[in-house]
Amino acid sequence: MRADGARGTSAAVLLSGGLDSAVLLSEMRRGHDRIHPLYIRGGLRWEEAELAAARAFVAAIGGPGLEPLTVLEEPVRDVYGDHWSTGSGGVPGAETPDEAVYLPGRNVLLTAKAAVWCRLRGxxxxxxxxxxxxxxxxxxxxxxxxxxxxxxxxxxxxxxLTRPFDRLSKAEVVWAGRDLPLHLTFSCLMPVAGLHCGSCNKCAERREGFRQSGVADRTPYATSNASPRVGHAG
Incomplete structure (x- = not known):
């Protein structure tokens, strides 16, 4: 599988530190001479661990054409207010459907910020x-x-704006990245001492992706508790 793009071009990848964008970052190197990983920090409760994972993954895969991680600021704590994403109360658990983690307008903010960065740099x-x-x-x-x-x-x-994985499931992405250091990626709503909590919606999604793909999950979890997913698996 190849990410779309032509040789001799540059591209940016909106990198969250999670499985999907991390595998995408690696795939995009096959079709471009220069790749710019972009992380956008908004002030959400998981970002310290997420950003550390993004930095570790970029450093681990390295190589010609992969530019250093760029961190942009897009504060949203004042917009979301007292909300689970900003640290107010508990987060959606493993038994909740994907819709439980929806953050209104987040893709608009992230994509617009990254697009302006790209436009100003050609x-x-x-x-x-x-x-x-x-x-x-x-x-x-x-x-x-x-x-x-x-x-x-x-x-x-x-x-x-391209979405090379828009027809793939989580398990297919994990399989595509099976030779990458996926244990360095991060997808958790409530980190515990920098580890995946093991019991939130995103941890359950992550575990299910590894289970369905047949790829060994080397992720360090703070707890071994796991509940069945509800709704959109993958």
Whole structure:
């Protein structure tokens, strides 16, 4: 499997530190001469661990054409207020459906910030790790087509927004990245001393992705508790 793109081009990858964007980052190197990993910090409760994972993964895969991780700021704590994502109360557990972790407007904010960065530096493509199983209204093909059009009008041209994994499941992404240091990636809503908590919605999704793919899960979890997923597996 190859991420789309032509030789001799540069692209940016919106990197969260999680499985999907990490595997995408590696895949994108096959079709481009230069890849810029971008992490956007918003002030959410898991970001310290997530950013550390993103840095570790970029350092581990290294190699020609992979630029250093760029960290951009997009504060959202004042927007979300007292919310589980900002540290107020518990987070959606392993038994909750994917819709429980929806953060309104987050993809608009992240994509717009990254697109402006690309436009000002002549980077013609911005790749996102959105999967086919993503149930959110701001993750559909139509949404990204419209957003690309709006950004192009706003800036007199914009990077092309691509989603190379938009037909894949979590398990297929894990399989595609089976030779990568996936244990360095991070996808947890409530880290415990820098580890995956093992009991939140995202930890359950992660475990299920490894289970379905048949790839050994080397992730260090703070607890071995696991509950069945509800809703969109993958």
């Amino acid at each position: 980077v013609s493509e911005l790749a996102l790790g959105s999967l086919g199983s993503n149930p959110f209204p701001d993750s559909t093909p139509g949404f990204y087509r419209d957003l690309e059009s709006v950004l192009g009008r706003a800036m007199g041209g914009s990077p092309r």
